[in-house]
Amino acid sequence: xxxxxxxxxxxxxxxxxxxxxxxxxxxxxxxxxxxxxxxxxxxxxxxxxxxxxxxxxxxxxxxxxxxxxxxxxxxxxxxxxxxxxxxxxxxxxxxxxxxxxxxxxxxxxxxxxxxxxxxxxxxxxxxxxxxxxxxxxxxxxxxxxxxxxxxxxxxxxxxxxxxxxxxxxxxxxxxxxxxxxxxxxxxxxxxxxxxxxxxxxxxxxxxxxxxxxxxxxxxxxxxxxxxxxxxxxxxxxxxxxxxxxxxxxxxxxxxxxxxxxxxxxxxxxxxxxxxxxxxxxxxxxxxxxxxxxxxxxxxxxxxxxxxxxxxxxxxxxxxxxxxxxxxxxxxxxxxxxxxxxxxxxxxxxxxxxxxxxxxxxxxxxxxxxxxxxxxxxxxxxxxxxxxxxxxxxxxxxxxxxxxxxx
Numbered sequence: 272x273x274x275x276x277x278x279x280x281x282x283x284x285x286x287x288x289x290x291x292x293x294x295x296x297x298x299x300x301x302x303x304x305x306x307x308x309x310x311x312x313x314x315x316x317x318x319x320x321x322x323x324x325x326x327x328x329x330x331x332x333x334x335x336x337x338x339x340x341x342x343x344x345x346x347x348x349x350x351x352x353x354x355x356x357x358x359x360x361x362x363x364x365x366x367x368x369x370x371x372x373x374x375x376x377x378x379x380x381x382x383x384x385x386x387x388x389x390x391x392x393x394x395x396x397x398x399x400x401x402x403x404x405x406x407x408x409x410x411x412x413x414x415x416x417x418x419x420x421x422x423x424x425x426x427x428x429x430x431x432x433x434x435x436x437x438x439x440x441x442x443x444x445x446x447x448x449x450x451x452x453x454x455x456x457x458x459x460x461x462x463x464x465x466x467x468x469x470x471x472x473x474x475x476x477x478x479x480x481x482x483x484x485x486x487x488x489x490x491x492x493x494x495x496x497x498x499x500x501x502x503x504x505x506x507x508x509x510x511x512x513x514x515x516x517x518x519x520x521x522x523x524x525x526x527x528x529x530x531x532x533x534x535x536x537x538x539x540x541x542x543x544x545x546x547x548x549x550x551x552x553x554x555x556x557x558x559x560x561x562x563x564x565x566x567x568x569x570x571x572x573x574x575x576x577x578x579x580x581x582x583x584x585x586x587x588x589x590x591x592x593x594x595x596x597x598x599x600x601x602x603x604x605x606x607x608x609x610x611x612x613x614x615x616x617x618x619x620x621x622x623x624x625x626x627x628x629x630x631x632x633x634x635x636x637x638x639x640x641x642x643x644x645x646x647x648x649x650x651x652x653x654x655x656x657x658x659x660x661x662x663x664x665x666x667x668x669x670x671x672x673x674x675x676x677x
Contacts, residue, residue, distance in 0.1 A: 274329040280310035282355040285594045287586075288382070289361045290314045290333070290371075292322020295611060295644030296363040298653055299576030301328045303586040304361075306579075312358070321645065321653040336370045343367075344374055351381020359383045359593040361586065363571050369396070383593040386547025387569070394543055395569035398440045398477055401543070402564070408542040410535050411561045413554075418476040424467055428460040432480045436518075437466060440475040454518055456481075484557045486513045489565070490529065492536025492551040493578050495588040497597065500541045504588035504600035506578035507532045511608070511636060514618055522615040523636060524574045525608045526581040532562055545569065548585045573644065577609035580642045607641035613654070613661045 277286070289300045292313045301311050301322055311328040313320075316335035323330035331350070334342035351358070360382045362368045372392040375384045387395070394400035405412050416427045417440070435457040455470070457463045463478065470476065482488075489510040495503050507529045512522040536551035550572035553562040571586070578585050581603040588600055622628035646654035 272326060272329050274312075274331070277310050277312055277329050278353070278355060281312075281358070284308065284310055285356055285383075285590075286310045286312060286354065286358045287361055287590055288312045288314060288350075288358045289322070289328065289363065290367045291316075291320075291362060291364045292325070292328075292330070293317060293320040295573050296571050296575070297322045298325065298645065298650075299574075299579075300361050300363060300571060300586045301325055302647070302650060303576055303579040303584050304590060307584065307587045307590075309587070309590060321657055324652040324656055325650050326652060327650050335366075337366050340370050343370060344377065347378055348381065351378065354381060357381060357383055359385060359590050361571070361589070365396070365570065368392070368570055385589045385593040387545055391544050391546070392569060395545065395549075395567055396441070398438060398566065399475060401539075401567050402477070404542045405539055405564045408538050410539045410564055411556075412564045413482050414480040416478050418467070418478055421467070421471060424464065427478050428463050431478050433460065434458045434481045435463070436479050436481055437463070437470070438477045438479065439470070439473050440477055441473070456517075482554045482556050482563050484554060486516055486519075487511055488555045488557065489513070490527075490532055490553045490555060490562065491524075491572070492533055492553070493549070493572065493575055493583075493585055494533075494537060494540065494551075495548050495585045495592070495600075496537070496540055496546055497592050498546045500544055500546060502537050502540075503592060503597060504578075504583050504585050505533050505537065506581065506583040506585065506603050507536075508574070508577060512615065514614065521572075521574045521609075521611075522618065523608060523610045523640075524577055525639070526577055526603055526605055528603055528605055535562060535564075539564070539567065543567070548575070548589050550575070573611075574609045576644065577607065577642050578603065580607055580609070581605075606639055608636075608639045609642045609644060610637070610640050611644040613645055613657050617661065617665060 287304050287309050289297050291297055292315050304311050305327040313322045313328040313330040314333040318332045333346050336343040362371055373389040375388055402415055414431050416430045418427045437455045437457050491508050493506040508524050509527045510521050510524050513519040514522055548571050550568040552565040554565050556563055583600045583603045619633050623630045645657045
């Protein structure tokens with residue numbers, strides 16, 4: 272779609288602007304909104320982001336807010352003046368959400384921003400605030416302690432069962448310092464003493480027991496809550512596979528309604544006074560069946576478009592609320608699955624070849640797949656490009672191995 276075509280459509284129907292469209296998060300919002308007839312514009316700091324190739328939305332390159340927040344905000348102001356009416360804005364990653372939340376009033380002449388302002392959002396950004404809110408409202412959590420300085424280390428080491436996990440309270444700290452790793456494994460107290468000096472300058476740290484169970488014990492509550500924290504759309508799903516194992520992103524998930532899970536997630540969001548689309552992730556403790564809070568993502572998550580395929584279109588619920596025509600979503604359909612095949616297939620084949628995965632079980636898991644995070648005939652080019660990029664990475668990896676063997 273050309274930009275001029277988008278502007279004409281936006282003159283008839285309130286448009287949406289989706290920001291950060293590099294992968295399944297942004298692609299899912301584009302596809303879920305355009306399916307409902309909403310004109311969509313895609314923005315990304317990377318001109319090669321997959322969403323920039325979507326036939327459903329024109330793409331514009333915007334400044335990176337991490338590099339220059341003021342340039343990003345000025346760009347949005349200048350774009351807003353070109354739009355025929357106010358647009359509903361959907362940032363899909365934290366680095367875009369935070370400046371929009373902080374400067375919502377500055378941008379309000381041109382954009383409807385359907386999520387919490389910074390006074391609330393900063394608590395969602397703070398994992399300690401998430402944990403403390405869960406304790407106040409009776410949502411189960413793993414055993415957790417906080418390490419502010421070296422003096423806390425010995426007491427913290429003795430307070431948590433092992434194996435444990437070490438996380439920064441500031442969610443991007445480890446990702447920046449440890450090549451996109453959100454947490455570190457701590458098998459023993461001795462490992463904590465060894466690791467801590469390497470990360471003590473990254474702010475307040477959270478030491479947490481590792482809840483027993485595999486990746487298939489992870490569950491999510493996806494929802495849209497309005498500005499009064501009233502749930503207008505709620506979805507629950509079960510993660511089947513993720514990569515890397517133990518702390519990665521979803522490869523396959525299934526729609527599975529669980530009222531207890533939904534109640535816990537919404538109760539926590541209300542305690543946090545949250546407004547917007549979010550994912551609350553839990554892990555089921557194999558020892559007693561409790562759902563223990565893992566984290567709250569105050570945004571769309573990677574496999575959110577499965578909810579829309581199951582009658583719970585979170586993006587459209589947020590859009591409709593933002594334009595003053597709210598509705599309550601219907602109950603979800605159980606059973607459909609989401610996958611990102613361009614990643615799951617090569618990784619699955621590698622694990623099958625290594626004897627780490629049963630081929631029959633892996634093939635049977637594809638029964639019921641209704642949504643791919645990247646591939647779709649309705650919007651084919653992003654999937655084609657992604658497939659080519661994955662194939663190129665695999666080929667380069669094989670070439671490097673051959674050189675090592677020589």
